[in-house]
Amino acid sequence: MTYPRDLQYTREHEWARLEGDVIRVGITAYAVEQLGDVTLVDMPAPGEDVQAHERFGDIESVKTVSELFAPVSGEVVDVNAALESSPELVNEGPYEDGWLITIRPSDQAELDGLMDAAKYEEYLGTLDG
Amino acid sequence: MSETLLETPLADEHRALGARLVPFAGWRMPVQYEGIKKEHEAVRTRAGLFDVSHMGEILVEGPNAIAEVDRLVTNDVSKLDVGRALYTVCCNDYGLILDDLIVYRLEAEKVLVVCNASNREKIVAHFAKSLDLGTPWNDVSDEWTLLALQGPRAVDVMKELGATADLIGLPSFHVMHANIAEVELWAARTGYTGEDGFELFCANEDAVRLWRAVLEAGQKHGLKPVGLGARDTLRLEARLMLYGHDINEHTHPFEAGLGWVVKLDANDFIGREALRGIKASGFDRKLVGFEMTERGIARQGYPIIVGGSRVGEVTSGSPGPTVGRNIGLGYVPKALSKVGTTLGIEIRGKVVGAVVVRTPFYKR
Numbered sequence: 001m002t003y004p005r006d007l008q009y010t011r012e013h014e015w016a017r018l019e020g021d022v023i024r025v026g027i028t029a030y031a032v033e034q035l036g037d038v039t040l041v042d043m044p045a046p047g048e049d050v051q052a053h054e055r056f057g058d059i060e061s062v063k064t065v066s067e068l069f070a071p072v073s074g075e076v077v078d079v080n081a082a083l084e085s086s087p088e089l090v091n092e093g094p095y096e097d098g099w100l101i102t103i104r105p106s107d108q109a110e111l112d113g114l115m116d117a118a119k120y121e122e123y124l125g126t127l128d129g
Numbered sequence: 130m131s132e133t134l135l136e137t138p139l140a141d142e143h144r145a146l147g148a149r150l151v152p153f154a155g156w157r158m159p160v161q162y163e164g165i166k167k168e169h170e171a172v173r174t175r176a177g178l179f180d181v182s183h184m185g186e187i188l189v190e191g192p193n194a195i196a197e198v199d200r201l202v203t204n205d206v207s208k209l210d211v212g213r214a215l216y217t218v219c220c221n222d223y224g225l226i227l228d229d230l231i232v233y234r235l236e237a238e239k240v241l242v243v244c245n246a247s248n249r250e251k252i253v254a255h256f257a258k259s260l261d262l263g264t265p266w267n268d269v270s271d272e273w274t275l276l277a278l279q280g281p282r283a284v285d286v287m288k289e290l291g292a293t294a295d296l297i298g299l300p301s302f303h304v305m306h307a308n309i310a311e312v313e314l315w316a317a318r319t320g321y322t323g324e325d326g327f328e329l330f331c332a333n334e335d336a337v338r339l340w341r342a343v344l345e346a347g348q349k350h351g352l353k354p355v356g357l358g359a360r361d362t363l364r365l366e367a368r369l370m371l372y373g374h375d376i377n378e379h380t381h382p383f384e385a386g387l388g389w390v391v392k393l394d395a396n397d398f399i400g401r402e403a404l405r406g407i408k409a410s411g412f413d414r415k416l417v418g419f420e421m422t423e424r425g426i427a428r429q430g431y432p433i434i435v436g437g438s439r440v441g442e443v444t445s446g447s448p449g450p451t452v453g454r455n456i457g458l459g460y461v462p463k464a465l466s467k468v469g470t471t472l473g474i475e476i477r478g479k480v481v482g483a484v485v486v487r488t489p490f491y492k493r
Contacts, residue, residue, distance in 0.1 A: 033149070036358060037166045039448045040426055042477075058477065060426050062165040062448055063358050091164075 001029055003121060004095055008071065008114035010053070011123065015095065016071040016114060019102070023072055023111065026099040027059065027090065030124055035061040038090040041083045043068075043101055048076050050103060052110050057100070059090070071114055074105040137182035138274055138336035146354055153357060154246035156183040161356040168359035169450040172322050173491075175351035176280035178343050179360060181321075185249035186273045186330065187242045187256060189266040194240045196396075197264045198232060201256065203382060203404070205395040209234045214302045214319055217390045218382050219244075219252065220400030224407055226376045226385070228252050231319055233304045241304075241315070241330070243275075245372045259399065274336035278343055279326030279363075281493070282350040287327060289346035292316075299327075310342030321360060323367025323491055365456065366449045366491035368418060374429055375416060375444040375458050381407055384460065385416045414441065415466040418488035419474075420454045425481035427457035427474045434473035434480050435465055443474060452490045457483070 007015040013031035017024045032038070040060040050056040050070040057068040079101045082089055090098035105111070115123060134157040143150060148159035159180065161168060171177050189198050199206035204217035214233040218226050228248040233241040244252040253268045260266055278286060287297060290309050296316055299305055304317040314331040331339050344354065361371070370376050376385050381404065383391070393405055421427065427446030432439045446457030461472065468487050473480040 036149075036161055037164050040424070062362060062450070063160070065426070065428060 001121075001124075003028065003117040005117050007095070008111055008116060009120035009123075010069060010071050010114055012053075012067075012069040014069060014071050016111060018108070018111060022077050022102040022104050023074070024099050024102050025071055026094050027068070028120070029094055031066070032091055032094050032098075035059065035064065035066060037062045038087045041087055041090065041100065043079045043083075044076050046076050046078055050074065050076060050101075068100065070103065072103060072105045072110040073107065074103040076101050077104050078102045135183070137180055138333045139180045139182065139340050142337060142340055143180065143354070148354070148356060151357075154183060156246060158183055159354070159356040161358045162354050165356070165358040165362060166450050168353055168355040169362050171351060171353040172280045172324055172355055172359065172363055173451050174281065175353075176278065176282040176286050176326075176347055177322075177353055177355035177359070178340070178347065179277040179279065179355050179357075180274075180340070181277050181328075181360075182274045182333075182336070183246035184275050185244040185246060185252060185268070185270045186275070187244065187253065187266060187268050187270075189240045189242065189256075189260070189264060191238055191264050193261060193264050194238050195234070197260050198240050198242060199396050200398050201259055202230060202232065203391040203398055203400065204232070205392040206232055206234075206240075207396055211235075211237055212303055212305055214304050214317055215390075216302075218376070218387055219255070220382070220398075220404065221378070222400060222403060224381045224400040224403030225378050226372075226380055226382060227255060227378065229370055229372055229376060229387075231317075233315070233317060235304060235306075235315060247373055272333055274331050274333050274339070276329045276331075276336075276339060276343065277320055277322075277326060278329065278347075278352075279320045279322040279324045279355075280352075281325060282347075282352070283324070283326040285350045286343065286347040286352055289350070290342060310339055312339045312342075314339070321369055322363040323369065323489065324363075324493055362447055362450055365445050365447060365458070366451055366489065368458070368489040371445055380416075380460075381412070383407060384412050384414050413463055414460045415463050416444065416458055416460055417466045417485045418456065418458055418490060419472055419483040420449075420452075420456050420486050420490070421474065421481060421483050422471075423482040425474065425476045425479075426455045427459070427476070427483065432475040433459050433461055434475050435461075435471075439475075440465060446474075449490055454490075456486075456490050458488075461485075
């Protein structure tokens with residue numbers, strides 16, 4: 001599997017993309033594959049603060065529950081309301097319609113601490129087997 | 130420390146089909162191929178094929194086979210005719226559940242006991258300790274493959290495979306010897322999905338041949354290979370017990386709603402005195418089915434909250450793909466077990482609404 005080059009990645013399998021002054025956040029294709037059919041996503045409300053590498057929500061599949069971790073600190077600007085009724089969007093397009101939240105970062109430089117696609121792919125290689 | 134996982138003879142078939150294999154009860158088993166929801170739907174509307182070779186199989190033979198197995202389980206095996214099967218539990222001296230089993234009388238003096246993979250060692254040890262020394266028995270789990278063909282079109286798939294009229298017409302909870310795709314096997318009308326279907330026991334060396342033949346015959350009937358993920362949602366909708374979740378060594382059959390497999394007035398069996406005592410003195414909790422009335426999915430171990438206090442615990446929970454609601458099972462005090470009773474399920478610190486409903490959640 002190859003990963004979009006324009007994203008930054010966390011060890012917990014979230015992606016982050018700088019879009020103007022906000023950062024859009026979702027989970028990676030690897031995470032989606034591990035989860036299976038997504039059935040429910042619990043997310044913070046707009047205006048709430050999130051901390052880098054701390055839990056900001058939960059994602060449930062038929063089989064299991066996983067925590068969601070914020071790639072950067074900041075304030076939640078927007079949440080993907082479509083996931084409320086159509087959580088399967090995460091499976092269908094984790095980098096597009098299946099995005100989770102946008103964050104106004106308190107320190108944009110935190111993005112630089114994340115992995116690029118090549119590093120993330122290398123990291124995934126250490127997880128298998 | 131990671132221990133070496135066992136693989137069924139079909140592991141490479143699963144990989145070739147794109148399955149995700151995960152550790153389960155000491156085995157590396159397919160949890161899903163295409164996705165749990167699609168696989169679940171295939172079994173409810175068409176047909177699904179499962180590799181459940183991780184299950185334990187014990188053969189008990191000889192003139193005392195029936196009487197000996199009867200002594201180990203709560204249901205009445207003495208009345209089991211040749212070619213018939215029954216569901217039962219196996220209890221310890223305290224009447225607590227060691228495992229749930231299906232007992233098949235293959236021949237007059239040949240009984241097959243199928244146990245859960247997670248309990249195989251325990252049940253084999255229990256049999257070794259409890260069976261009469263003169264009764265030959267054998268743990269054949271490592272030599273036998275078990276495939277489950279389940280769903281409303283399972284019978285069409287069997288016809289496609291050239292099954293005889295006897296096999297097509299095999300009634301529920303019956304078993305017979307058969308030859309399918311040139312494979313000698315035992316075919317039973319049993320399963321763990323709430324659908325019609327067959328379970329096929331064959332020798333490991335025939336596993337790949339049989340698996341491929343069934344998949345091919347099933348193509349025009351919409352058959353899909355199905356993993357353990359959908360097996361769990363299917364069995365939960367049908368309120369079939371999962372050992373280690375809904376029943377375990379701290380539960381007795383009455384509170385689990387399995388009183389119907391306890392035949393106190395039949396021949397003596399291990400745990401009978403204790404179960405008589407439990408029945409006479411009564412018991413205070415019951416396994417109930419519930420559905421979520423608010424947004425949330427209950428999972429095993431989540432507390433059940435009523436009036437601000439913890440009154441029980443969820444034993445199984447997931448979305449029910451066919452019933453279209455988030456469902457679960459859990460033990461609650463009898464006073465809270467009536468259909469329509471409002472419960473709260475504590476999900477990550479927040480109490481979410483649920484209601485006791487009639488089970489099974491799904492009935493074909």
